[in-house]
Amino acid sequence: MPKIVTLPGDGIGPEVTAAAVEVLREVAPDVTIEEHAIGGGAYEDHADPFPQRTRDALKDADAALLGTVGGAHDSAWNKLPRHLRPESGLLALRRELGCYANLRPVRVLPGLEHLSPLKAEIARGVDILIVRELLGGIYFDQDRRIDGDTAYNTMRYTTPEVERVAKVAFWAAEQRRGRVTSVDKANVLEVSELWRRDVQALRDRDYRSIHLNHEYVDSVAMLVVANPSRYDVILTENLFGDILSDLAAVIPGSLGVMPSASLGDGAGLFEPIHGSAPDIAGQGVANPAAAILSAGMLLRHGLKRPDAANHVDRAVAIALREHPTRDLGGKADTRTFTHAVLEALGTPAVG
Ligand SMILES: NC(=O)c1ccc[n+]([C@@H]2O[C@H](COP(=O)([O-])OP(=O)(O)OC[C@H]3O[C@@H](n4cnc5c(N)ncnc54)[C@H](O)[C@@H]3O)[C@@H](O)[C@H]2O)c1
Ligand SMILES: CC(C)[C@H](C(=O)O)[C@@H](O)C(=O)O
Numbered sequence: 155m156p157k158i159v160t161l162p163g164d165g166i167g168p169e170v171t172a173a174a175v176e177v178l179r180e181v182a183p184d185v186t187i188e189e190h191a192i193g194g195g196a197y198e199d200h201a202d203p204f205p206q207r208t209r210d211a212l213k214d215a216d217a218a219l220l221g222t223v224g225g226a227h228d229s230a231w232n233k234l235p236r237h238l239r240p241e242s243g244l245l246a247l248r249r250e251l252g253c254y255a256n257l258r259p260v261r262v263l264p265g266l267e268h269l270s271p272l273k274a275e276i277a278r279g280v281d282i283l284i285v286r287e288l289l290g291g292i293y294f295d296q297d298r299r300i301d302g303d304t305a306y307n308t309m310r311y312t313t314p315e316v317e318r319v320a321k322v323a324f325w326a327a328e329q330r331r332g333r334v335t336s337v338d339k340a341n342v343l344e345v346s347e348l349w350r351r352d353v354q355a356l357r358d359r360d361y362r363s364i365h366l367n368h369e370y371v372d373s374v375a376m377l378v379v380a381n382p383s384r385y386d387v388i389l390t391e392n393l394f395g396d397i398l399s400d401l402a403a404v405i406p407g408s409l410g411v412m413p414s415a416s417l418g419d420g421a422g423l424f425e426p427i428h429g430s431a432p433d434i435a436g437q438g439v440a441n442p443a444a445a446i447l448s449a450g451m452l453l454r455h456g457l458k459r460p461d462a463a464n465h466v467d468r469a470v471a472i473a474l475r476e477h478p479t480r481d482l483g484g485k486a487d488t489r490t491f492t493h494a495v496l497e498a499l500g501t502p503a504v505g
C-alpha cells in the first residue's frame with residue numbers, strides 16, 4: 155500500500171492540505187496517509203522546523219504533500235537564527251528528499267480565461283511548464299554571512315547540477331511541444347554563462363529533436379505576461395524560477411491555482427507554490443485548488459496513476475468554472491470549493 159506523508163505546516167497550509175487530503179481519500183482510498191509537522195508550528199512544538207520524527211516518517215514514504223510554511227512579516231519566527239526559521243525547514247526537506255527539479259505548470263484551462271486579469275486573447279490556451287532548479291544556486295551555498303554592515307550570498311552552480319535539471323526539462327519537452335527556453339542572466343553573471351553553455355551542450359549531444367533557445371530573465375519577466383503563448387518549457391535556476399513562477403501566476407489569475415511537483419533522487423514532494431497567506435489564514439477562504447492540483451501531480455508523478463490525476467484535474471476545472479474562490483473574483487470559500495471538486499469527481503467524464 156503506498157504511503158503518503160502530509161505536512162500541513164503554517165497559515166493556510168492546514169486549510170488547503172485538508173482539502174487535498176479529502177480529494178486523495180476519494181480517488182486513492184488504498185493509500186495510507188500520515189500527517190507530520192514542519193515549519194513554524196514544528197519549531198513551537200519540537201524546537202525544530204524539520205523535526206527528526208518527520209524525517210523518519212519520510213524514509214519509507216512514496217511521496218510527500220506539503221501545505222505551506224512561514225509567518226507574517228512581523229512574526230517572531232523571522233527573528234530566530236536562520237536555521238530555526240520555518241522556511242529553513244522547507245529547504246531542509248527539499249534537500250533531504252533530493253528534489254532538484256521543481257515542475258511548476260502554468261495553465262489556463264479551456265473556458266477559464268475570464269479568471270485572468272490579462273486580456274482573454276492573451277490568456278487563452280496558455281500551457282507553460284516552468285522547470286526550476288531547486289537545490290542549488292544562491293539559496294543553498296554555504297558561503298553566506300552578515301559581517302557588520304556587509305552581507306554575502308553566493309550563487310554557484312556546477313555542470314552536474316545544471317545537467318540533471320536540464321535533462322528533466324528536455325524530457326518534459328519531449329512529452330509536450332518540444333521547445334525549451336533556458337532563462338539566465340548570461341550578459342552579466344558567470345554562473346549564467348556556465349548554465350547556458352552546459353544546457354546548450356546537453357541539447358546538442360542528447361536532445362537534438364528539442365528546439366532550445368536562451369533568453370534573459372529580465373526580458374522573460376515582461377514577455378511571460380505580455381505574450382505567454384510563446385513559451386512551452388521554461389528552464390531556469392532556483393531564484394529566477396521562484397520569482398518568475400509567482401509572476402506567471404497572474405496568467406491563470408491567482409497563486410491559489412498554481413501547483414508544483416519536486417522530483418529527484420527519491421520520493422517526490424508536492425506543494426502549492428503559494429505561501430502561508432497570513433492575511434487570510436484562519437478565515438476559511440483560501441483557494442485550495444493549488445493544493446488539490448498538487449495532489450493530482452502526486453498521483454501522476456509520485457504514484458504513477460495518470461487516470462486518477464486526470465480525474466482530479468478535470469474536477470478542479472469544473473469547480474473553478476462553477477464556484478470560483480475570492481482570489482479569482484468569485485464568492486466560494488474553501489469548503490464550498492472543495493465540495494464542488496468532490497461532487498465533480500462523482501460525475502462521469504463526458505467525451
Ligand atoms: N512553499 C511555501 O511554504 C511558501 C511559499 C511562499 C511563501 N512562503 C511563506 O509564506 C509567508 C507569506 O508570504 P507572502 O505573503 O509573501 O506570500 P503568499 O503566497 O503567502 O501570499 C501572497 C498573496 O497571495 C494570496 N494567496 C496566496 N495563496 C492563496 C490561496 N491559496 N488562496 C487565496 N489567496 C492566496 C495571499 O492572501 C496574499 O495576498 C512568508 O512567511 C513566506 O516565507 C512559504
Ligand atoms: C518559502 C520559500 C523558501 C520558497 C522558495 O523560495 O523556494 C517559496 O517561495 C516557494 O516558492 O516555494
Ligand SMILES: [Mg+2]
Pocket residue numbers: 396397400427
Ligand atoms: Mg516562491
